[in-house]
Amino acid sequence: MHELVNVLDQQSKITADAMHEAACDEGLEEYWIEINRLENDGDRAYRMLLVRLFSGEYDALTVLKMKEVATSWKRPATPSSTWPTRSRRSRSRSLRP
Numbered sequence: 001m002h003e004l005v006n007v008l009d010q011q012s013k014i015t016a017d018a019m020h021e022a023a024c025d026e027g028l029e030e031y032w033i034e035i036n037r038l039e040n041d042g043d044r045a046y047r048m049l050l051v052r053l054f055s056g057e058y059d060a061l062t063v064l065k066m067k068e069v070a071t072s073w074k075r076p077a078t079p080s081s082t083w084p085t086r087s088r089r090s091r092s093r094s095l096r097p
Contacts (some may be wrong), residue, residue, distance in 0.1 A: 001049060001066070001069070001070060001073070003041070003042075003045030003048075003049075004042055004045050004046060004049070004070060004073045004074060005073070007038050007039075007041050007042040007045060008042075008073065010038055011035060011038050011039075014031060014034055014035060014038070015031075015035075017031075018031040042074060043074075046070060046074045049066075049070050050067070050070075053066055053067055053070075
């Protein structure tokens with residue numbers, strides 16, 4: 001679970017650093033590449049956690065609790081599934097007067 005927390009921490013720091021560039025939509029390619037890499041790291045850490053949880057090392061109640069916590073942490077670590085794509089942002093800007 002420490003790996004998931006680490007991924008979320010790194011994503012939040014990178015996002016904070018990139019916010020000033022977001023207004024002009026310039027220079028964000030490196031940001032998106034790093035966020036995608038971190039998303040992949042988060043997915044890998046989540047899968048490894050599930051393997052460990054269901055290995056028989058923990059009792060059923062602990063598995064249920066830990067899986068719920070891990071799943072709630074994983075959702076914020078996958079921004080690409082909820083954030084608008086570049087093409088959607090461009091279209092919305094072109095509709096403005």
